[in-house]
Amino acid sequence: MEDLIRRYGTGLTAVFCLLVAFWILVLVILPNFAMFEQSFRPYLPVVDIGGPKDVFTMGNYEKILANPVETSWFGIPITIPIHISTFVDTVFFSALVTLMTLILAYPLAYFLAKVANPRSIPTLLLLLFIPMWVSEALRAFAWYIILTFNGPLNALLKALGIIDQGVRWQNGVVTSYDAIVIVLTYCYVLFMLFPIYTAITSLDTNQIEAAEDLGSPWWRTHWRVVIPHAKPGIASGCVMVFMLSAGSLLVPTVVGSTKANWFPQTIYTWFNDALDWNTGAAYSMIFLLVCILFVIVMMRVFKVKLSDIAK
Amino acid sequence: MSAGIDLENVCCDFGTFRAVDNANVSIKPGEFFSFLGPSGCGKTTILRMVSGFIEPTQGAIKIGGKDMRGSRPNQRPTALIFQNLALFPLMPIWENISFGLEVRGVDKATRRKKAEDLLKLVDLPGAADKMVSQLSGGQKQRVAIARALAVEPSVMLLDEPLSALDLKLRQHMRAELRAIQKRTGVTFIYITHDQGEALAMSDRVGVMSQGRIQQIAAPRDIYDNPVNGFVASFVGENNIFEGDISPVADGMASLSGPHGNFRARILPDAQGKALKLYVRPEHTKLSKTAAAENSVEMEVTEVAFEGAFISVHGLASGGKRIQAEVKNDGVTQAPAVGEKVFATFDAARALLLPDANVRG
Ligand SMILES: Nc1ncnc2c1ncn2[C@@H]1O[C@H](COP(=O)(O)OP(=O)(O)OP(=O)(O)O)[C@@H](O)[C@H]1O
Ligand SMILES: [Mg+2]
Numbered sequence: 001m002e003d004l005i006r007r008y009g010t011g012l013t014a015v016f017c018l019l020v021a022f023w024i025l026v027l028v029i030l031p032n033f034a035m036f037e038q039s040f041r042p043y044l045p046v047v048d049i050g051g052p053k054d055v056f057t058m059g060n061y062e063k064i065l066a067n068p069v070e071t072s073w074f075g076i077p078i079t080i081p082i083h084i085s086t087f088v089d090t091v092f093f094s095a096l097v098t099l100m101t102l103i104l105a106y107p108l109a110y111f112l113a114k115v116a117n118p119r120s121i122p123t124l125l126l127l128l129f130i131p132m133w134v135s136e137a138l139r140a141f142a143w144y145i146i147l148t149f150n151g152p153l154n155a156l157l158k159a160l161g162i163i164d165q166g167v168r169w170q171n172g173v174v175t176s177y178d179a180i181v182i183v184l185t186y187c188y189v190l191f192m193l194f195p196i197y198t199a200i201t202s203l204d205t206n207q208i209e210a211a212e213d214l215g216s217p218w219w220r221t222h223w224r225v226v227i228p229h230a231k232p233g234i235a236s237g238c239v240m241v242f243m244l245s246a247g248s249l250l251v252p253t254v255v256g257s258t259k260a261n262w263f264p265q266t267i268y269t270w271f272n273d274a275l276d277w278n279t280g281a282a283y284s285m286i287f288l289l290v291c292i293l294f295v296i297v298m299m300r301v302f303k304v305k306l307s308d309i310a311k
Numbered sequence: 312m313s314a315g316i317d318l319e320n321v322c323c324d325f326g327t328f329r330a331v332d333n334a335n336v337s338i339k340p341g342e343f344f345s346f347l348g349p350s351g352c353g354k355t356t357i358l359r360m361v362s363g364f365i366e367p368t369q370g371a372i373k374i375g376g377k378d379m380r381g382s383r384p385n386q387r388p389t390a391l392i393f394q395n396l397a398l399f400p401l402m403p404i405w406e407n408i409s410f411g412l413e414v415r416g417v418d419k420a421t422r423r424k425k426a427e428d429l430l431k432l433v434d435l436p437g438a439a440d441k442m443v444s445q446l447s448g449g450q451k452q453r454v455a456i457a458r459a460l461a462v463e464p465s466v467m468l469l470d471e472p473l474s475a476l477d478l479k480l481r482q483h484m485r486a487e488l489r490a491i492q493k494r495t496g497v498t499f500i501y502i503t504h505d506q507g508e509a510l511a512m513s514d515r516v517g518v519m520s521q522g523r524i525q526q527i528a529a530p531r532d533i534y535d536n537p538v539n540g541f542v543a544s545f546v547g548e549n550n551i552f553e554g555d556i557s558p559v560a561d562g563m564a565s566l567s568g569p570h571g572n573f574r575a576r577i578l579p580d581a582q583g584k585a586l587k588l589y590v591r592p593e594h595t596k597l598s599k600t601a602a603a604e605n606s607v608e609m610e611v612t613e614v615a616f617e618g619a620f621i622s623v624h625g626l627a628s629g630g631k632r633i634q635a636e637v638k639n640d641g642v643t644q645a646p647a648v649g650e651k652v653f654a655t656f657d658a659a660r661a662l663l664l665p666d667a668n669v670r671g
Contacts, residue, residue, distance in 0.1 A: 206397035213362055214411035214462055215385045224410070228401045 039281035060282035083266055087287070090263040091294060093177045094246040098192075100185040101241050102234065105192035109233075110226065113200035114208065128190060136187055140254040143183045144170075147255065176259040183255045184245045191244060192237035199233025200226060232308035239295055246291050263287055313340040313498045314375030314388060314465035316361060321370035323356050330356045332522040334370070338500065338515075340465075343492050345501040347509040348519030349545070354502045355394070358468050361500065362391045375465060385414075390459035391468045395475075396451055398443045404430070404454055405439035411462035429457040433491070449480045456491065466498045473508065485512055506546045510534060518542045520667050538578070541667030543589045550595055550633050550654070552588040552607075556663060564663055569629055573605050575661035586663040594660040595635040597623060597646060602655040609633050609654055611646045621645045625654065 004013045042057050067082045080088075112124060131139065146153050147169040154166040172178040203226060211221040227234070252262035267287065270280035299306070316338040323331040331353040338344045346354045359365045361372055363384035372379045379387060390411075399407050406413070408429055409422035417425075423439070430436055433453035443451065452472060459467055469488075473481045489512050492499045503509050509516045510530040517527045518541075526538045537543035540551070554568020556577075564577040566588050575588050601608070609625035616622075621637045623645060633654050637645045646652050 204395070204397060206393045206395055207399060209364060209384070210391070210393060210397040210399075211410065213364075213384045213389070213391045214458070215414045216410070217385065217414070220414060224402075224413075225399060 035281040036285060038278050039285050041278050043276040043278045060279045061286065063279055064283065064286060083263075083283075086261040086266055087263050087290070089177065089261070090246055091290070093175075093181055094184075094242050095294075097181055097184045097188065097245040098238050098242045100181065101189045101192040102238065104185070104189050105196055105237065106230075106234070109193050109196035109200055109230075110222075112197050113203075114205060128193070132190060137250055137254070139187060140183055140251050143179075143186065144255050147179055147182075170255060171257045172260070176257050179255040179257065180252050180260055180262065183251050184248060187248075187251060188241045188244050191240045195233040195237040195240075196230055197233075199230040203229045231302075231304060235299065235302065235304040235308060238298070242295065243291060246287075313496050315340045315342075316466060316498065316500070317371075317373040317376075318357070318361075319371045319373070321357075321360065321367045321372060323353070323360060323365060324368040330522050331360070331367075334524050336517055336524065336527060338498060340375075340498055341496045343489065343499045343501065343512060343514045345503060345509040345513040345516045346519055347503055347506055347516050347545070349504055352519045353522040354504075354519060355470055358391065358470050358500065358502055361466070362389045362468055363387045388465040389468055390462055390464035390466070392455050392459050392470065392472045394470045394472070396455040396472070398451060398454060398458070400443045402443075403439070404441050404443065404446070407443065407454060408457045408461050410458065415462075425461060426457075429461055430454075432460070432494075433457045434487070448476050449484060452476065452484060453487075456488070460491075460495065460497075464497060466500065467492075469499065469501045471502055471504070474503075474505075481508075488512065510546065518545060520545075521669055523668055525668050537589070537662070537664065539667055540587060540589060540664045543662065543664055548592050548634060549589045550592065550656075552631075554588070556586050558582065563658060566663060570607050570627055570631060573661065574658040575605075575663050576659060577663045581663060581665055584665045586665055588661055589664050590656045590661040592622070592634040593620070593636045595633070595654050595656050597635050597637060597652045597654060599652060601653045605658055605661065606653045606655040607631075607633065608651060611648050611650050611652060614645055614648055625652070627654075 001013075004016065008016070039060055040056050040058070041054055042059060044051075044053055048054060064083045064087075065081050068079050069082045069085065070077060070079050071085055072078065112121060116124060134142075145151055148154075149166050149168055153169065154163070157163045158166070167173060170179045207225055207229075208221055211225045212218075216224070247264055248262065249264040249268055252260065252265055256262060256265075263283075264287075267280050267283045270276050270283060274280075316336075318334045318336045321331060321334040322329060334357060336344075346357060348354055356365065360367050361374075361379075363379065363382060363386070366380065374388060384391075399410065402410070405423055405426035408426040409417070412422045412425060427436070427439055430438055433456055435450055435453050435457070438446065438450065438454070443454070446454065455472065472488075473484050476484060485508060488499075488501075501509070501512065510533065513530055515527060516530055516533050518525045518533060520541050526533060526542045528536070533542060534546050537546065543549050552566060552568055552570055552573060554566040554570075554573075556564050556566055558564045558577070559574065562576055562579070563574055564586075566573045566575065566586070573588055575590070577586070607627050609627040609631075611623055611625045613624040614621060615624070616639075618639070620639055623635045623637060625633050625635070627633055635654055637643050
């Protein structure tokens with residue numbers, strides 16, 4: 001603080017601090033607190049707001065436990081509240097998206113950081129970036145077209161003789177979430193790529209060579225030298241991709257099948273179709289808390305510290 | 312356990328640039344061999360070719376008589392110690408040292424034991440569970456040596472491993488390295504641009520310039536009988552005289568130039584080339600009167616006390632700089648600044664040499 005004052009003077013420092021305070025207080029804490037507060041009130045007609053019926057209640061939170069349905073997970077039939085089912089699917093498939101982006105991004109990041117000719121890096125990075133200039137909505141619709149029954153993917157596979165009947169990709173081949181997982185992976189893979197790329201770039205190439213010189217095969221060099229070094233990058237990539245995927249509304253809406261429900265869609269329904277902001281707020285709170293919890297547990301499992309991610 | 316290394320007509324090109332040109336060396340098993348040369352002369356490139364990170368553009372590298380072309384670094388019986396050591400900062404010391412054994416599937420208890428044995432060998436007991444960042448420069452050095460020794464290589468390759476250390480530690484580590492090499496009997500190829508280091512530690516030295524090996528000989532021979540001006544200048548100081556050569560019998564020739572006529576040794580294969588006369592300051596004597604031969608008058612410009620000797624600098628006619636050393640033995644008198652003296656040298660101590668061996 002004193003350092004700031006010395007460097008920028010009292011006036012400018014005050015402006016900085018006020019801006020940061022404004023950001024945190026007005027743009028982050030206040031809206032979330034408003035929602036938090038709303039989530040404990042019943043949904044009432046406007047005239048009753050503030051009246052005797054406007055009391056503290058957990059009712060909004062309890063709604064998530066209603067409407068049990070019969071479904072099956074990996075072939076095991078279970079009965080479970082429908083929104084919980086959506087919720088678990090969303091977390092599970094977001095984790096799957098995270099894993100897929102990691103599998104795609106790690107080799108590419110390693111290639112860019114340590115194998116590719118340094119002179120071609122700017123071009124390669126530009127090529128990777130260009131798709132990001134197109135809005136997420138357009139990219140999602142592009143994939144919608146690719147995956148439709150009469151779309152180019154089926155046409156290609158038929159022309160290659162791999163399939164002789166068109167596949168309904170959007171209804172799902174393995175699970176009903178196939179299309180969502182594919183498109184989310186595509187949309188967020190760069191959020192995984194860049195932190196890992198940055199982390200691997202900072203690794204001394206001599207360490208990779210030293211490992212090889214000591215007789216290490218390539219996979220062990222990665223396992224023991226490159227991955228431990230890149231772990232903070234991998235962790236921040238994973239947190240970003242997981243949170244973005246789990247929170248995506250657009251992609252599931254555009255490419256999702258009728259059987260694939262994403263939890264943000266459920267929340268959206270409460271807000272927009274039912275106009276019940278109180279229940280929507282309660283669902284949002286649950287979702288936020290559980291996602292944060294999931295990330296913390298995963299960080300514990302992989303022994304990643306919060307300070308690593310901030311790097 | 313140790314193996315010999317043969318480089319046969321080895322060349323290495325980076326694009327159109329030839330970093331190593333036609334290197335021929337035969338290093339004996341158990342030898343301590345140094346490559347000595349200025350920055351950018353291709354020393355590291357040679358080492359990287361021997362360890363397998365670069366394939367030679369031409370020629371063959373043989374380790375223990377076996378041609379190594381096509382085998383990756385992890386298949387060669389070499390261990391490289393990098394210029395910056397390249398220890399693994401996220402592993403404790405003992406895992407660093409035993410990494411090569413982990414790769415070979417050795418169980419944990421044996422690895423731990425071996426790491427502790429090696430730490431004793433490099434005089435660093437009790438460091439097994441520390442992290443790399445907790446060690447000093449010299450200690451890291453030893454860990455790097457231990458890590459390389461752990462895989463029981465036939466050949467150790469060391470790329471200027473002492474360059475980051477301070478003078479005292481460097482001198483200590485020189486002796487240490489030499490002792491470890493004697494104890495293990497492993498062939499060492501050592502790279503340095505410090506001639507003192509190369510001359511003090513090695514069985515033989517290969518002096519390099521611009522990708523070419525200039526001379527391969529024992530340290531003493533490199534210093535006393537350099538084959539060309541580059542080698543003579545790189546391993547020590549010289550007074551250099553230019554002029555025309557006329558042969559005289561018995562391996563001697565005379566050089567007549569602006570500073571007079573001199574007689575000096577000439578090598579048989581140097582006949583007919585452009586030559587200069589090289590004589591070392593410690594073989595250059597000072598006297599008040601001119602000697603019978605090899606004598607040049609100079610005015611003393613600087614007298615520097617160096618401890619064991621006194622370094623005298625002077626200017627001969629035409630601004631020619633001459634350097635001589637006077638022993639600090641309590642008998643010989645050093646001249647004073649401004650005094651006119653004669654610098655003389657023994658014909659047997661002076662050499663007529665061509666310039667460096669470079670690409671035509
Ligand atoms: N990968 C490369 N691509 C192009 N040129 C290279 C490459 N590696 C080395 N060179 C060139 O080859 C020459 C020899 O390099 P090398 O690293 O062998 O020098 P060195 O003798 O080890 O020098 P130093 O004492 O500074 O380490 C240098 O001129 C260098 O610029
Ligand atoms: Mg080098």
